[in-house]
Amino acid sequence: MLERLKDLEAQSRKLDPGAGERAPLWEAARQYGEGFLQALPESPAFVLKDRPGAGLAGFPIPEAERPFSQVLEALAEHVDGVGANGASGRHLAFIPPSSLFAGALGDLLAAITNRYAAYFFAGPGAVRMENQVISWLAREVGLPEGSSGNLAAGGSMAHLVGVCTAREAAGLKAADYPRACVYLSDQAHHCIVKALRVAGMDEAPVRSIPTDADFRLRPEALEAAIQEDLRAGLRPWLLVPTAGTTNTGAVDPLEACADLAQRHGLWMHTDGAYGASFALAESGRTALRGLERSDSLVLDPHKGLFTPLGLGVVLVRHLDPLRKAHAFRADYLPSPPEDLEELSPSETTLEFSKHARALRLWLPLQLHGAAAFRAALDEKLLLARYAHARLREMPGVDPGPEPQLSVLAFRFLPSAGEADAFNQALLQQLTAEGRIFLSGTRLNGAFYLRMAILAARTHREQVDEALERLQTAAAELA
Ligand SMILES: *Cc1c(COP(=O)(O)O)cnc(C)c1O
Numbered sequence: 001m002l003e004r005l006k007d008l009e010a011q012s013r014k015l016d017p018g019a020g021e022r023a024p025l026w027e028a029a030r031q032y033g034e035g036f037l038q039a040l041p042e043s044p045a046f047v048l049k050d051r052p053g054a055g056l057a058g059f060p061i062p063e064a065e066r067p068f069s070q071v072l073e074a075l076a077e078h079v080d081g082v083g084a085n086g087a088s089g090r091h092l093a094f095i096p097p098s099s100l101f102a103g104a105l106g107d108l109l110a111a112i113t114n115r116y117a118a119y120f121f122a123g124p125g126a127v128r129m130e131n132q133v134i135s136w137l138a139r140e141v142g143l144p145e146g147s148s149g150n151l152a153a154g155g156s157m158a159h160l161v162g163v164c165t166a167r168e169a170a171g172l173k174a175a176d177y178p179r180a181c182v183y184l185s186d187q188a189h190h191c192i193v194k195a196l197r198v199a200g201m202d203e204a205p206v207r208s209i210p211t212d213a214d215f216r217l218r219p220e221a222l223e224a225a226i227q228e229d230l231r232a233g234l235r236p237w238l239l240v241p242t243a244g245t246t247n248t249g250a251v252d253p254l255e256a257c258a259d260l261a262q263r264h265g266l267w268m269h270t271d272g273a274y275g276a277s278f279a280l281a282e283s284g285r286t287a288l289r290g291l292e293r294s295d296s297l298v299l300d301p302h303k304g305l306f307t308p309l310g311l312g313v314v315l316v317r318h319l320d321p322l323r324k325a326h327a328f329r330a331d332y333l334p335s336p337p338e339d340l341e342e343l344s345p346s347e348t349t350l351e352f353s354k355h356a357r358a359l360r361l362w363l364p365l366q367l368h369g370a371a372a373f374r375a376a377l378d379e380k381l382l383l384a385r386y387a388h389a390r391l392r393e394m395p396g397v398d399p400g401p402e403p404q405l406s407v408l409a410f411r412f413l414p415s416a417g418e419a420d421a422f423n424q425a426l427l428q429q430l431t432a433e434g435r436i437f438l439s440g441t442r443l444n445g446a447f448y449l450r451m452a453i454l455a456a457r458t459h460r461e462q463v464d465e466a467l468e469r470l471q472t473a474a475a476e477l478a
Contacts, residue, residue, distance in 0.1 A: 014065070028068050036080065036087070037101070040457065044434035045090035052082035084437060086309065089457030092466055093439035095246060095274045095407075098306035098456040106363035107308060110356040118346040118354035121334040126356040127342050133358045136365075137299060138315045141272070141279045142292025148322060149296075149315040150348040151357045155273030156191040158298040158314035161326070161349050163195045165296055165314075166238050166267040169321035177203040180237040181229045185209050185217035185252055187245040189271055205234065214401055215248050215443075217241055219256035226264050239266045243291055244275015247441050248400070249384075249407030249452075251275060254290025261295075270297040273312060274454075275405050277304025280370070281377035287404055296322075305373060306456040307360045316348075323347050376456060380406045383453045387463050394471065400448060409441060409448040412474045420447040422477065429473050436466045 017025065036043075056078040086097040117126035130151050138147040152158040172180050180201070184192055186208045196204055207225045209217050226236045239261045241252035254270065261268040270276070270291060276299035278284025279291060291297065296316040301307045316322045327347040346352050365373070384403040391399035391410050400410040414422040424447055427440050439450045451466060 025068055028072060032072050032076075033104075040085075040087060040089075043085060043088065045085050045088040045092075045437035046431055046434040047082050047085075048432050048434060049082055053078045087457070088437070089455050089459065089462040090436045090466065091455050092451045092453065092458065092462075093437045094450075094452065095300075095303050096452055096455040096458070097302060097309050098454070099308040100306045100364045100456055102364035102367045103307040103360045106359035106361070109363070110359040113356075115356045116354070117356045117358065118344060118352050119333070120342045120344045123356070124342070126358070127344055129356065129362055130345055130358040131342055133362055133365075134313065134315065137313055141276055141288075141297065141299065141315065143294070143297075143315055143317055146319070147315060147317050148319045148343055148348065149313060150322075150345055151361075152312045152314060152349060152351075153310050153357075154302065155189075155271075155298050155300040155312035156194065157349075158273075158300075158312040159191055159195040159269075159271070160198060161314045161322075162269045162296045162298060162316070163192075163199050163201070163238070164325040165316055165318075165322045166269055167199065167201070168325035169267055169295070169318065170237050172237065174200070176235065177201050178205070179233070179235045180204045181226075181234050182206045182238045182240065183209055183222055183225060183236070183266070184240040184271075185211050185215075185242060185245075187211055187215050187217075187247055187250060188240060188242055189246055189273065191273075192240050192271065204237070205229070211250070214404070215245060215250035217252040217257065219253055219260060222257070222260055226260065226266075230264075236264050236266050239268045241268065241270050242275075243270050243272035243288055243297070244278070244405045244407075246274060247407070247450075248409050248443070249275065249403055249405035250401075251287050251404050254288065254293065256290075258290050258293035267295045268293065270294040273298050273300040274303050274407075277301070278377055278381065278405055280305075280374050281381060282374065283378050283381050284405070301361050303454060304377065305361060305364075306376070307364065311357060311360055319343070326350065380453045380458070383458065383460065383463050384408060386460070387451060387453065387467065390467055394467075396474075400443070406453040408451040408453075409443055410451070411446065411448045412470075414478055416478075422474075423447050423449055426470070426473055426477055429477065430469065433469075433473075436462075436469050438466070438470075 059074045085091060087099045115126040116123035117130055120127045134149045150161055182204050193206055209222050209225060212218050229236050239257055241254055241257040243251050258268055276297060279288050299313050301311045302309045326349055345354055384406040387408055388399055388403050391397050396413050398411050398413055411419060411423045413419055427449060430436055441448055441450050
């Protein structure tokens with residue numbers, strides 16, 4: 001047995017390289033990361049390939065070790081060399097991600113030290129850090145002192161926590177679901193209905209409320225829908241306005257929504273996954289008026305606060321239902337968390353073995369200060385207005401709605417042929433080129449190009465280049 005243990009130990013010790021063996025690994029990883037960052041100003045925003053990344057299959061998980069250089073080559077080719085570049089300032093599609101360098105350092109340090117962030121007893125500092133970030137964000141969006149929440153892996157997960165909390169607050173049981181009405185606009189993100197389904201609430205009637213010419217939920221239509229449901233003996237339960245839609249960045253009338261929610265006893269859970277971060281910016285606060293009246297809301301730091309992908313926050317005004325919906329006790333756990341001075345994140349989400357996710361936001365905030373984030377967000381808002389002004393001046397362009405936040409939806413109006421086909425061909429052409437990455441959508445049935453300005457590395461230069469490339473490509477195509 002001892003011989004066998006000795007043998008196994010010799011093998012398993014390979015998993016834990018010593019300082020001398022780590023040194024070249026650090027250096028190679030640093031070079032890889034630094035090379036990637038230095039190439040960013042010129043590297044493509046999108047790489048279109050046949051069967052992208054399929055070469056990874058030729059690089060299977062080995063039994064024996066492989067040299068790091070080979071592994072990094074495979075990473076560069078099959079993963080970092082295909083599809084969308086999530087660090088590029090010319091990523092203007094969907095809602096662009098960023099990946100701040102300090103955020104990546106936060107992840108690296110969190111993984112090395114591996115502090116546990118779900119239970120106060122084991123990870124008191126990591127738990128305090130998560131709570132500090134939550135309190136700070138709650139204050140920034142105008143929620144009252146004592147609000148709480150959870151740092152989830154993304155907006156969709158954060159919405160699931162919000163939906164379960166709202167269900168708890170209303171005391172809904174399965175038999176109530178077919179009567180528990182949900183209201184959102186026809187522009188709402190699909191992840192709300194997905195969260196309802198995953199929460200087992202597929203039977204809850206979902207009312208898609210029509211929007212106005214600016215794609216904002218129409219309060220009078222909402223009121224009418226609530227009244228109709230009340231007359232039918234149903235139970236209006238949850239209102240999910242959007243603070244910044246994915247399509248056009250439209251902000252629903254949050255004050256009017258909050259008034260209606262209050263009057264009819266609905267829980268207002270605001271989807272600010274994309275837009276709520278703009279509450280940090282002076283010019284964003286006006287557009288978001290009423291956000292602070294939400295019972296709960298979702299804000300994605302991996303969008304509007306530029307962290308690496310994997311951070312969506314749910315903020316909740318009322319701790320009680322949040323905790324009731326998620327807290328559990330078990331014999332193998334230390335003293336009940338309610339005895340402790342800090343709320344444990346395991347009490348406010350499904351996750352249990354949770355890493356120090358806060359570090360990816362806390363570290364950039366500490367290193368750069370909040371003011372730099374406010375400025376960056378003001379910059380993106382102003383860039384959107386600048387781009388819209390330039391689109392308005394372009395002949396043969398329908399500049400689309402005035403941006404409410406930082407998303408533009410516009411289209412070229414060709415002198416001959418169908419506009420939809422022309423703009424789709426234009427988008428395909430630009431994606432194949434890969435220099436700028438845009439996406440498309442449909443507004444009132446017509447195909448529009450979308451330019452979303454949110455990546456940390458998107459500045460005036462990138463917007464100008466995108467507009468020029470669009471004009472040139474449109475002229476070539478015409
Ligand atoms: C991105 C987004 C979501 C979903 O969040 P994920 O972080 O992608 O899970 C929900 N709503 C809106 C408005 C979004 O932009």
